[in-house]
Amino acid sequence: MAKYPFASCVFVNCPFDDDYAEVRNAIVFAIYDCGFIPRCALEEDNAGNVRFEKIQNIISECKFGVHDISRTELDQHNELPRFNMPLELGVFLGAKKFGARNQKGKNCLILDRDQYRYQQFISDIAGQDIRSHNGQPEAAITMIRTWLNSASGRRTIPGGRAITRRYESFLRDLPQICANAHLDEDEVTYNDFSVFASDWLQETDRKRA
Amino acid sequence: MAAKRKAPTKARASKAGKTLSTSSSAKAKTSAAKTLAKRSVAVRKVHSAPKKGSVTRSVAKRAVRKAATSSGRKK
Numbered sequence: 477m478a479k480y481p482f483a484s485c486v487f488v489n490c491p492f493d494d495d496y497a498e499v500r501n502a503i504v505f506a507i508y509d510c511g512f513i514p515r516c517a518l519e520e521d522n523a524g525n526v527r528f529e530k531i532q533n534i535i536s537e538c539k540f541g542v543h544d545i546s547r548t549e550l551d552q553h554n555e556l557p558r559f560n561m562p563l564e565l566g567v568f569l570g571a572k573k574f575g576a577r578n579q580k581g582k583n584c585l586i587l588d589r590d591q592y593r594y595q596q597f598i599s600d601i602a603g604q605d606i607r608s609h610n611g612q613p614e615a616a617i618t619m620i621r622t623w624l625n626s627a628s629g630r631r632t633i634p635g636g637r638a639i640t641r642r643y644e645s646f647l648r649d650l651p652q653i654c655a656n657a658h659l660d661e662d663e664v665t666y667n668d669f670s671v672f673a674s675d676w677l678q679e680t681d682r683k684r685a
Numbered sequence: 686m687a688a689k690r691k692a693p694t695k696a697r698a699s700k701a702g703k704t705l706s707t708s709s710s711a712k713a714k715t716s717a718a719k720t721l722a723k724r725s726v727a728v729r730k731v732h733s734a735p736k737k738g739s740v741t742r743s744v745a746k747r748a749v750r751k752a753a754t755s756s757g758r759k760k
Contacts, residue, residue, distance in 0.1 A: 480735055511729035519736045632729035649752045656748035657740045668738030668745070675749040677731040683753065 480513055480537060482578055483628070487538035488516040489564045490587075491547040502613035502643060503542060504666075505673045506620040509639045511632060512540065518666035531564060536575070540627060541568045541584040542620065546611075548597060562598055569601075583627040585619065614640050646676050 486507050490500050507514040515538050520530045535541070543565040550557055565586065572582035586601065588594055591608040594601060605623065609616040618636035625633045653672050654661050664672075738745065 480732075484732060508731055511731065513732045513735060515735060630729070634729070645756075649749075649756050652752035652755060653748045656751045657744055659740065663739070665739055667734065667736050668740065670734040670736070671738045671740075671742065671745045672749060674731055674734045675746050676753065678733070679749050679753045681731060 480515070482537060483539050484512050485515050485538040485540070486512045486624070487535050487541040487568065488514050489541060489561055489568070490516075490544035491561070492518060493547070496544075496547070498613050499544075499609060499611060499616050501669055501673075502616050503620055504670055505643045505646060505677075506617040506639050507542075507624070508670075508674050508677055509634060509642060510621060510624045511630065512624060512628075514670065516666060519670070532567060535564070535568050535571055536579070539578075539582055540624065541565075541582065542587065542623075543568065543584055544587040545594065545598070546587065546589040557597070565601070569604075585623040585627075587616070587619070613643070617643060642677070642680065646673065649676065 488500070488503060488507070490496060490503065492500075504514045504516075515534045517527070517531050517534065520534075543561060545561050545565065547558055548562055565584070568582065568584055571579045572584075573580075575582075584604070586594070586604050586606045587609055588606060589608060589610065591606060594606055607619050607623075609619060617640050621633060621636045621639055624630070650672065651661060653676070654664060657668075657672075659668065740748075
C-alpha cells in the first residue's frame, strides 16, 4: 500500500542544479500550498536503492507530474545532450498508457524554456500540455496552480497571486528558520526545504484559524 | 438592530458565484469572492513532507514556529 495518497502526489521531474533551485523551490512550495505533496528523486538519499528504480517507484505513486525539460542541452564537456528529464517524462507517459487502472488517470504538465523548443528534439510529445516559465518563479507558481486546479478538479486551491504572496513571506522567514534549526542557508537540502515549506504553511493556516 | 452576518453555506456560496455575473452589485461580488477565497484556503489541507530533512521533524517544526512567531511580532 502506498504511504501517500495517489491522487495528492505530484512527481517533480526537474533539474537539480543550483541555477534552477529558485524555480524548483517555488514549484515545491506551490504544490504544498495547493494541498498536494511534491515527490522528487532528491527525497531519497538511500544509496542502496538503484536510482532509476526509486524514480520509477515514485512515479508509480504519483497521479500528477511536472516535467521540466528546459535543461535538455549539450553537455559542455562531451557535447552530448542531457536526457534524464525526457527519459523520466517517457516513463511517466508509459505508465499512463500501459499501467494499471489507477495509472491511466495520470496527468502531467511539461515545462520548457521556450514553448515550441521541444519540436526540435522531442516532437512526438506534441499535443501534451507544454508551457514556458522563462525561469521566473512567479510564472512557475501560476502555471502549477492553474494546471492542478483544472487537472484535479479540486475547488479548494488558492489563487496564484495568493500563493506567490505566501511564498515571498516564506522566503523572508527562511533565514530565521535556518538559524533556528542551526543550519546555514547553503546547507539546506531538498528535504529540508520541503519540510520547512510544509511546516510553515501548516503553521500559517493554524494561526489563521 | 443590525443582524450578525453569518458565513454562507456551501450551497449559498455556490449560488452566489453563479449569479454574480449578472449581478449589478459590485460590493456583493467582492464580498462573495472574498468569502469563497477564504473558504478555499481554509478547506485545503497542507500535507506534511514525505521525508525528513537533515534535522529532525521536531527541530524543524520548532524552528518554523519560532520564526513565524517572531515575524508576526515584527508586523
